[in-house]
Amino acid sequence: MRLKNKKAIVTGAGGGIGSAICFDFAKEGAAVICMDINEESANQTTAKIREDGGKAIAMVGDVSQESAAEDAVKLAVDSFGGLNVLVSNAIMDLEHGPLTEIDAEDWRRVMDVNFNSSFLFSKHAIPEMEKDGGGSIILIASQLGRVARPGRPWYCGAKGGLINMARAIALDHAKQGIRCNTISPGPIETGRYVKNYDNVEHARQNNFTLFDRLGRPDEISPGAVFLASDESSFMTGSDLLIDGGFTAV
Ligand SMILES: NC(=O)c1ccc[n+]([C@@H]2O[C@H](COP(=O)([O-])OP(=O)(O)OC[C@H]3O[C@@H](n4cnc5c(N)ncnc54)[C@H](O)[C@@H]3O)[C@@H](O)[C@H]2O)c1
Numbered sequence: 001m002r003l004k005n006k007k008a009i010v011t012g013a014g015g016g017i018g019s020a021i022c023f024d025f026a027k028e029g030a031a032v033i034c035m036d037i038n039e040e041s042a043n044q045t046t047a048k049i050r051e052d053g054g055k056a057i058a059m060v061g062d063v064s065q066e067s068a069a070e071d072a073v074k075l076a077v078d079s080f081g082g083l084n085v086l087v088s089n090a091i092m093d094l095e096h097g098p099l100t101e102i103d104a105e106d107w108r109r110v111m112d113v114n115f116n117s118s119f120l121f122s123k124h125a126i127p128e129m130e131k132d133g134g135g136s137i138i139l140i141a142s143q144l145g146r147v148a149r150p151g152r153p154w155y156c157g158a159k160g161g162l163i164n165m166a167r168a169i170a171l172d173h174a175k176q177g178i179r180c181n182t183i184s185p186g187p188i189e190t191g192r193y194v195k196n197y198d199n200v201e202h203a204r205q206n207n208f209t210l211f212d213r214l215g216r217p218d219e220i221s222p223g224a225v226f227l228a229s230d231e232s233s234f235m236t237g238s239d240l241l242i243d244g245g246f247t248a249v
Pocket residue numbers: 011012013014015016017018035036037038041061062063064088089090091092113140141142143184185186187188189190191192193
């Protein structure tokens with residue numbers, strides 16, 4: 001019960017990595033708002049946690065909307081009595097290609113979901129975390145926030161931005177007892193990763209890791225448990241890289 005008495009919001013809670021984080025948080029004793037734009041998957045994550053005896057509430061919303069951030073924070077406070085952990089994890093994808101081929105509206109939308117949402121959720125979480133005696137903000141970045149791959153300017157830009165924004169949040173809010181870190185997963189076998197390839201075998205072959213395999217969501221979620229827990233009490237403004245050696249080469 002490393003997260004006993006923790007009250008958390010996880011965005012993108014119906015997805016591969018988001019659901020694994022929700023499951024591990026609940027197993028460790030946290031109460032979790034499982035937020036996703038996809039109602040069915042948010043409900044699935046929540047139902048599984050409840051079946052296993054954990055505490056979770058599903059919430060449907062679009063992370064790019066400020067009202068969704070306000071509503072999620074209010075739901076945590078009203079339902080759990082406060083908030084001390086935020087995991088900003090939701091993601092949408094654009095087709096891969098150089099930025100000369102990207103429509104400006106598509107660029108704005110993808111940045112709203114993949115980057116600006118972390119601003120909105122942090123903005124509304126921080127005052128409640130302060131009231132609750134402090135908290136931990138975890139922004140899910142990527143190894144592609146450190147290095148680049150072809151055809152992903154929108155992704156590399158957003159993820160690199162998250163890593164440095166976390167440092168800035170850490171600086172501004174340390175005195176309020178609020179820590180902010182990023183996790184940078186490497187290639188992880190989720191539906192999202194696989195859909196970039198013809199089939200799952202092809203995706204697995206294209207792993208670019210030193211172990212010659214894709215990672216699993218449950219190899220990322222323990223990092224989130226650590227950053228959410230008081231075990232990481234001296235850690236802020238850091239990026240926890242869990243990438244199977246992708247960036248070591
Ligand atoms: N899978 C990987 O290889 C990998 C590698 C590095 C980083 N990451 C990061 O991990 C995080 C999770 O990725 P994943 O692979 O589990 O993705 P996923 O597609 O499995 O999950 C993403 C979830 O976000 C939700 N979502 C999309 N748009 C939303 C919106 N506007 N509002 C609310 N929810 C929305 C989706 O419905 C989905 O449930 C992302 O931030 C991603 O960039 C993943």
